[in-house]
Every structure is written in structure tokens, then in C-alpha cells.
Amino acid sequence: MKKLIQTLKNIWSIEELRSKIITTLLLILIYRLGAHIVLPGLDPNKINLAGAKSGALGLIDAFAGGAFSQASIFALGIMPYISASIFMQLMTILVPQMQKIQKDGDSGRKKINQWTRYLTVAVTMVQAGAYVAYLRQTNSNALFESYKEFFWVSTMIVLTAGTLFVMWLGEKITDKGLGNGTSLIIMVGILARLPQSLFQEWEAKSVRGGGGLLIFLVEIVILVAIIMGLIVLVQGVRKVPVQYAKQIVGNRQFGGARQFLPLKVNGAGVMPIIFAQAIMFLPTLISYSSFESGKGIAKIFADPKNGWHMIIYAVIVIAFTFLYTALIFNPKQIAEDLKRNNGFVPGVKPGQPTADYIGAIMDRITLPGAIFLAIAGILPGFAQWANVTQGFSSFFGGTSLLIMVGVILDTLQQIETQLLMRQYDGLMNTGRIQGRQATQTSII
Secondary structure (H helix, E strand, C coil): CHHHHHHHHHHHHCHHHHHHHHHHHHHHHHHHHHCCCECCCECCCCCCCHHHHCHHHHHHHHHCCCCCCCCECCCCCCHHHHHHHHHHHHHHHHCHHHHHHHCCCHHHHHHHHHHHHHHHHHHHHHHHHHHHHHHHHHCHHHECHHHHHHHHHHHHHHHHHHHHHHHHHHHHHHHHCCCCHHHHHHHHHHHHCHHHHHHHHHHHHHCCCCCHHHHHHHHHHHHHHHHHHHHHHHHCCCCCCHHHHHHHHCCCEECCEECCCCCCCCCCCCHHHHHHHHHHHHHHHHHHHCHHHHHHHHHHHHCCCCHHHHHHHHHHHHHHHHHHHHHHCCHHHHHHHHHHCCCCCCCCCCCHHHHHHHHHHHHHHHHHHHHHHHHHHHHHHHHHHCCCCHHHHHHHCHHHHHHHHHHHHHHHHHHHHHHHHCCCCCCCCCCCCCCCCCCCCCCC
């Protein structure tokens, strides 16, 4: 306890770090206040969006910090920006012209960021239209009669402006705050639902036949164990397993010491989960805008317990894990670096054969991480099968928990870096906190 108090004093004594923390908290407070402002034309006393708190819509609501189920001006949250960013990153892989622009340094990144913002507007307007259709279908009685003819246009404008404002808040947190602004906004929205979900789970277990205190404590223990496992998954491993590392690096030496390549079992971080969820969101929103014709689609994509939902979700996660790892890990570049530093792989020719060999090893390393990531993504469905309430089950894995773990680790690493730079003790006695790799492009 004494160590913790001293660490907090050290953090507060650093003026720059103190300023970043205060700025971050103030901007997050603005976001949380905006999440409770209801859209114009709706009677807040008649809004009933209980269905938006479960399934795929429940995850949208979690990302939006509850704003989706409250018909708030921030109802779509940051998800349109996430979807646009993912699409632009995929384009940098598939389109050679985009790759050239990305390699132009700051000017190229600024151009891609600008295109991402334009795409965000387009995606937001599409999702806003689907959301308006959903509101008119499920909460037509909450609409003021005199405002009905203006509701569609005004809501699309307000929701688009709200998403762009949240995007701006995230950028300001990144520039002036603790960094990873978009990630922090999502994390805060997810954490905002935890106390209520925990209380609902306790109420469900307290009733007769619910299992009582023992079952509730068992669930908490399982949740803690899952969190510890996800921490290992998000951090990955710092070195390739010895049998692979020796094969890859061979006799590469610097100053008489052999060094290994820092390959990670989960090099893609939480991005595959976010990408999979973004894909699952779209059919769900479209299904609600198409009324009865989309009910079958909604059952598959909106229900985490659905078997087809789990299969589709897991396949997308595994596929995108390999795709995103290919984006951030370049075997050809590593092969060239090895050649320049007189390194080699025993029995493999330098150049393209070495690149192919390293790529094959990376695929073998990535596979178990991808499978484990897919399992983590569908755990909430299994939790619901075990009679865990829908709200609390989302914290047993999936997007919510993975993002929370990843963002908390990144934020703690930012704070620890500031402490170590000024010769203070870090946050941990057993070693430095490892966040996601700096070389990894972060969307969230």
C-alpha cells in the first residue's frame, strides 16, 4: 500500500503527466455527458430500447457507452470511424497505389487520414439511416407528432455530427492526453456498463434456484482467470520458441551474442476481434432496416449463442489474424535486414527463400494465437449457455474484455514510460509492463 501511494505521488509530481491525465479525464467527461443527451424529436420518457442491450446490438451499445440504447446524439459512438479505418488499412494491403502513398511519410499518412475521415462520414450516414429505421420501427410512440416529418433528416445530421465529434475527442486525447484516444473512449464506454451488469448478475443468482453466492463467486473466479489469460494473449511472447528461433536466426551475432527475432504469438493484438465485430454489425443493422425480411439474418448475426454465429465469427477472426499479421510483419524486409547484417538461416539461401521460410515459421506461430483469439471471441456465447446474464456475459471474453485488457495495458505502459524517463520506479516491481508493439498500427 505504501508503494502504491508513493507511485501515485510520483505520477502527480510530473507536471506533463499530470496535465495529460487531467486533459484525458475532462475530455472523457464531455463524452460521457453527451452520451445522455437524447436525439431531438424523441420523448425520453417513452424510449424503450431494451432489445438494443443484447446480442450484436448490445455490443454496439457497449462500444457507445450505453448511448445506443438511450437514443443519444452519440448513439453510433466511434464504430463508423473504426470501420472506415479498418477498410483503409485493408486497402493499403490490396491496392499498390495506396501502399505507395502510405510509404510517403507524414504527407502520405495525413492523406490517408483525411480519406478515412471522409469515409467515416459516408459510413456514419449509412448506419444513421439504419438506426432511424430501427427507432421508427420499435419506438414510433416516442416520436413527437409535430416533429415526425423532420425526424429522419435531422437525426441523420445529428448522428453524423455526433460521431465526428467523438472522433475529434479521440484525436485530442491522443494529441494532448495519455494517447490512444479512440481506444480509451471505447474502454470507458465498456467499463460504464460493468457495475450495472455485475448487479444484475447478482440479482439473478440471488433468486431461488439461481445458484446463490457460491455460483456468483465461481463466476468471478472464472472471469479473473480469463482476464489473466487474455493479458498473456494481448502481450504475446517476446521471443520465438527456442526451436524456431534457432532455425530462423542461425548464427546471426552482434558482439559475440546470439539474438533472436522478437516474433509474437498474437502479433495482431485485438484488431481481428474488432474487425470481426464490425462485419457482424452491418448485417444486423441492415436486417432491422428491412423489417420482416431481415429477421432470419438478425437471428444469426445478433445472437452470440447461435451456433452459426459462433462459427462465422471464429472463421473471420482466424482469417483476419493472418491478414493483419501479414500487414504488420514483413518477412521480406527481415530477410533483407539479415542479409545486410551478415545473418542467415542454415540451409536456406539468402533473399526470397529466406523470406518464404520466415513467413512459413510466422504462420505456424500465428495459428495457435489465432485459434485462442477466436475462442476468446465466442466465450460470451458459452457464458450465456451457462445461464450468465447477457450483460455480464460480454465480460467473459469477446470484444469488450479484449479491448479493456489491451487498452489498460497500453495506458499503464504510457504512464510507466513517463515515470522511468524521470528515473522514478515503474508501476511493477517484477518488470516493465508490456503493451502492444509500437510498430503495430493501432486503430482503436
